[in-house]
Amino acid sequence: MSESVSSEVKITNSIDGVAGFSVAGVHAGLKKEGALDFAIIASDRPSVAAGVFTRNTVKAAPVLLTMQRAAEHGEDIRAIAINTKSANACTGEEGMANAEKMARLVAGQIGINAQQVMVMSTGVIGTQLPMAKIENGAQLAGKSLGNDWQAAATAIMTTDTRPKLASVTISTAQGEYTIAGISKGSGMIAPNMATMLGVVVTDAELSQPFAQQAVRTGADASFNRAIVDGDTSTNDMVVLMANGASGVSIDQMESADGQQFQAALNEVMMSLAKQVVRDGEGVSKFISLHINNAATAEDALQIGRTIANSPLVKTAFFGNDANWGRIMAAAGRSGAALDHHLAHLYFAVGEDSTDDALCLFANGQPTDYSEEEATRIIKHSDVTVILDCGMGDASCRLWTCDLSHEYVSINSDYRS
Amino acid sequence: MSESVSSEVKITNSIDGVAGFSVAGVHAGLKKEGALDFAIIASDRPSVAAGVFTRNTVKAAPVLLTMQRAAEHGEDIRAIAINTKSANACTGEEGMANAEKMARLVAGQIGINAQQVMVMSTGVIGTQLPMAKIENGAQLAGKSLGNDWQAAATAIMTTDTRPKLASVTISTAQGEYTIAGISKGSGMIAPNMATMLGVVVTDAELSQPFAQQAVRTGADASFNRAIVDGDTSTNDMVVLMANGASGVSIDQMESADGQQFQAALNEVMMSLAKQVVRDGEGVSKFISLHINNAATAEDALQIGRTIANSPLVKTAFFGNDANWGRIMAAAGRSGAALDHHLAHLYFAVGEDSTDDALCLFANGQPTDYSEEEATRIIKHSDVTVILDCGMGDASCRLWTCDLSHEYVSINSDYRS
Numbered sequence: 001m002s003e004s005v006s007s008e009v010k011i012t013n014s015i016d017g018v019a020g021f022s023v024a025g026v027h028a029g030l031k032k033e034g035a036l037d038f039a040i041i042a043s044d045r046p047s048v049a050a051g052v053f054t055r056n057t058v059k060a061a062p063v064l065l066t067m068q069r070a071a072e073h074g075e076d077i078r079a080i081a082i083n084t085k086s087a088n089a090c091t092g093e094e095g096m097a098n099a100e101k102m103a104r105l106v107a108g109q110i111g112i113n114a115q116q117v118m119v120m121s122t123g124v125i126g127t128q129l130p131m132a133k134i135e136n137g138a139q140l141a142g143k144s145l146g147n148d149w150q151a152a153a154t155a156i157m158t159t160d161t162r163p164k165l166a167s168v169t170i171s172t173a174q175g176e177y178t179i180a181g182i183s184k185g186s187g188m189i190a191p192n193m194a195t196m197l198g199v200v201v202t203d204a205e206l207s208q209p210f211a212q213q214a215v216r217t218g219a220d221a222s223f224n225r226a227i228v229d230g231d232t233s234t235n236d237m238v239v240l241m242a243n244g245a246s247g248v249s250i251d252q253m254e255s256a257d258g259q260q261f262q263a264a265l266n267e268v269m270m271s272l273a274k275q276v277v278r279d280g281e282g283v284s285k286f287i288s289l290h291i292n293n294a295a296t297a298e299d300a301l302q303i304g305r306t307i308a309n310s311p312l313v314k315t316a317f318f319g320n321d322a323n324w325g326r327i328m329a330a331a332g333r334s335g336a337a338l339d340h341h342l343a344h345l346y347f348a349v350g351e352d353s354t355d356d357a358l359c360l361f362a363n364g365q366p367t368d369y370s371e372e373e374a375t376r377i378i379k380h381s382d383v384t385v386i387l388d389c390g391m392g393d394a395s396c397r398l399w400t401c402d403l404s405h406e407y408v409s410i411n412s413d414y415r416s
Numbered sequence: 417m418s419e420s421v422s423s424e425v426k427i428t429n430s431i432d433g434v435a436g437f438s439v440a441g442v443h444a445g446l447k448k449e450g451a452l453d454f455a456i457i458a459s460d461r462p463s464v465a466a467g468v469f470t471r472n473t474v475k476a477a478p479v480l481l482t483m484q485r486a487a488e489h490g491e492d493i494r495a496i497a498i499n500t501k502s503a504n505a506c507t508g509e510e511g512m513a514n515a516e517k518m519a520r521l522v523a524g525q526i527g528i529n530a531q532q533v534m535v536m537s538t539g540v541i542g543t544q545l546p547m548a549k550i551e552n553g554a555q556l557a558g559k560s561l562g563n564d565w566q567a568a569a570t571a572i573m574t575t576d577t578r579p580k581l582a583s584v585t586i587s588t589a590q591g592e593y594t595i596a597g598i599s600k601g602s603g604m605i606a607p608n609m610a611t612m613l614g615v616v617v618t619d620a621e622l623s624q625p626f627a628q629q630a631v632r633t634g635a636d637a638s639f640n641r642a643i644v645d646g647d648t649s650t651n652d653m654v655v656l657m658a659n660g661a662s663g664v665s666i667d668q669m670e671s672a673d674g675q676q677f678q679a680a681l682n683e684v685m686m687s688l689a690k691q692v693v694r695d696g697e698g699v700s701k702f703i704s705l706h707i708n709n710a711a712t713a714e715d716a717l718q719i720g721r722t723i724a725n726s727p728l729v730k731t732a733f734f735g736n737d738a739n740w741g742r743i744m745a746a747a748g749r750s751g752a753a754l755d756h757h758l759a760h761l762y763f764a765v766g767e768d769s770t771d772d773a774l775c776l777f778a779n780g781q782p783t784d785y786s787e788e789e790a791t792r793i794i795k796h797s798d799v800t801v802i803l804d805c806g807m808g809d810a811s812c813r814l815w816t817c818d819l820s821h822e823y824v825s826i827n828s829d830y831r832s
Contacts, residue, residue, distance in 0.1 A: 057755070090780065125745055126744070126782045233745060311727070329541055340474045360542075412737065
């Protein structure tokens with residue numbers, strides 16, 4: 001373990017509260033049987049907001065609207081509203097009008113301007129938002145704003161089996177501030193994109209450029225390293241809201257406070273990203289993937305992503321089969337520079353672990369490892385795979401999972 | 417249906433014989449219970465041989481040896497030997513020595529030089545070839561050379577459930593010649609590579625440069641358009657052998673005979689490629705994917721490959737769920753130029769069919785199609801998906817399949 005993040009940061013998977021923020025998660029009628037399906041995260045004062053958004057060219061209406069809000073009103077955001085069940089993607093002009101109406105409905109309930117509301121949607125692509133239910137959700141959520149972050153995190157779930165929360169409180173010379181976030185997975189998770197839905201809030205005061213840089217850096221270190229199935233949604237976005245209610249102001253990325261903020265933000269986002277992978281559709285095994293000593297940083301990521309996206313690698317993990325040849329084959333077809341005669345491949349037990357790592361492949365051929373030992377390692381629910389490329393000094397870490405029967409079951413009847 | 421290939425070419429999925437060629441498929445002991453596992457395809461005279469080889473940088477020893485044979489002895493090849501169960505990849509110097517020994521053993525049985533023998537291997541990566549069994553296979557196969565192409569095609573199978581054969585006989589002013597091929601799938605099948613193992617032979621006389629161009633062109637039109645799971649093996653190769661035994665000589669690609677040969681070769685290879693997809697691991701549905709009117713040929717392929725590789729698209733097909741939004745989402749994340757407001761998406765029943773195509777998406781939003789009609793189409797075992805990008809005039813066709821429980825089952829315990 002040698003993350004650059006300082007070890008003093010202690011993340012908890014719950015949220016006690018963040019000064020100036022209130023939240024709600026309600027049942028608008030989008031999901032069946034009373035399940036929570038509509039959330040609002042609101043600030044009692046104008047907030048700086050910055051986001052990273054899907055690079056899919058087919059962007060959902062709420063993505064387009066929220067990008068516009070960030071660009072035009074990025075220092076004056078008051079609320080984010082999120083619905084499930086319908087992605088409002090591939091829905092044309094009617095979809096855009098519905099996204100705008102969703103913002104107006106929420107603004108009306110809270111008594112703010114529609115321009116101060118960002119919107120997010122997740123669910124099936126190609127169906128229009130059921131606006132009567134959205135209106136119902138806005139009314140119910142607007143009336144029940146409080147401190148129930150668990151409800152808000154639950155209300156944004158789709159096929160997730162559990163809500164995802166993370167928070168940390170940081171002490172500075174100016175006083176304390178908190179960073180807290182919620183996110184949802186759990187399919188259509190892929191690298192190099194904003195990926196999934198995430199909302200991270202802080203009561204620190206940030207400038208908009210600082211917030212933008214921080215959320216981009218955080219996403220690159222976290223959500224962009226989390227791979228479930230290689231698909232990237234039309235709706236992915238992660239937004240950071242900073243309202244300054246703590247009285248702690250952070251404005252220089254290069255300052256000690258700035259670096260501490262970025263490190264803490266990275267940890268909160270990494271916690272959320274790992275929670276997303278662990279709760280990925282049908283996941284039975286969490287794989288930490290360490291690509292070391294690649295020729296370049298791009299090569300390291302390319303090798304890691306190709307391994308993490310390989311159905312053959314993922315099904316072997318599901319079957320507890322230490323079929324490491326598939327990992328080398330995936331590395332070889334990644335397009336990155338690789339001479340497999342220089343590579344070493346190891347398995348270890350645990351998350352981001354190198355403890356008692358077993359070397360399976362070296363000098364272009366299998367080592368004399370024990371198959372029983374390899375199988376013993378891979379049977380754990382947390383396994384770290386370490387590929388030392390021997391090509392240079394660039395490294396990266398990714399987090400991924402196996403591919404199971406359950407993934408196929410979930411996604412073969414998702415709309416029913 | 418508007419393939420440029422001439423309609424006079426009639427492919428059959430069996431091989432009656434090809435002048436000057438003899439084959440064998442035997443049980444060397446690599447597989448259990450007497451299953452055929454070792455094959456030889458031999459010519460009674462020196463043949464021109466040319467191939468396309470995996471672009472995976474982790475190339476198996478037999479790939480490296482056969483590439484060398486093609487480069488140095490490409491007008492003097494007499495035989496190709498193929499074993500299953502062990503890929504002889506990631507096996508270092510010992511693996512290379514074993515590949516050379518396999519060629520020597522086969523040469524000794526047939527009474528030719530080792531340099532005249534190409535070798536192919538398929539199976540688990542990272543285990544050394546069991547040379548006693550390989551020697552047994554060479555002896556048995558050498559003694560039983562004959563005309564049993566079915567046995568040879570069966571002997572190269574791994575998780576394939578049926579052998580794959582295709583042949584055609586062409587009449588020319590010089591007389592008749594035959595093109596015949598066998599191949600194996602059925603996982604680790606991906607685009608833009610030589611993909612899988614294939615041997616195509618002809619009794620036409622070709623120059624080595626002609627054969628090289630023809631096999632590359634044929635592979636691009638066939639195996640490189642066949643996508644099962646997006647993984648590309650360390651061992652993929654397709655080799656064309658031409659021995660001239662028919663007395664028909666074809667030396668100009670631009671001549672009518674040359675174009676007819678290429679068209680016929682493409683059809684044989686397309687038949688083999690489609691057979692590979694249809695027999696892909698756990699496949700229950702064959703999808704013809706037509707990307708029309710993309711901005712460039714590269715864009716068309718990129719869009720098609722991203723759709724064909726999407727686990728979410730593939731699982732929806734498995735579940736008979738007409739969840740077309742996943743297709744648009746995959747197209748959008750492909751990296752190719754795409755404005756989804758200009759796109760039209762259709763489903764039709766059948767292989768490479770546009771009959772009664774149902775339009776699901778147009779003008780940036782769903783059409784008023786009937787969900788029942790969409791479901792009726794997608795329940796067929798043969799479905800064509802047509803994406804008209806509206807961006808330009810480049811088009812391509814690919815063939816792919818669904819992702820099923822059975823795929824996961826097969827690949828989670830492949831080595832056992």
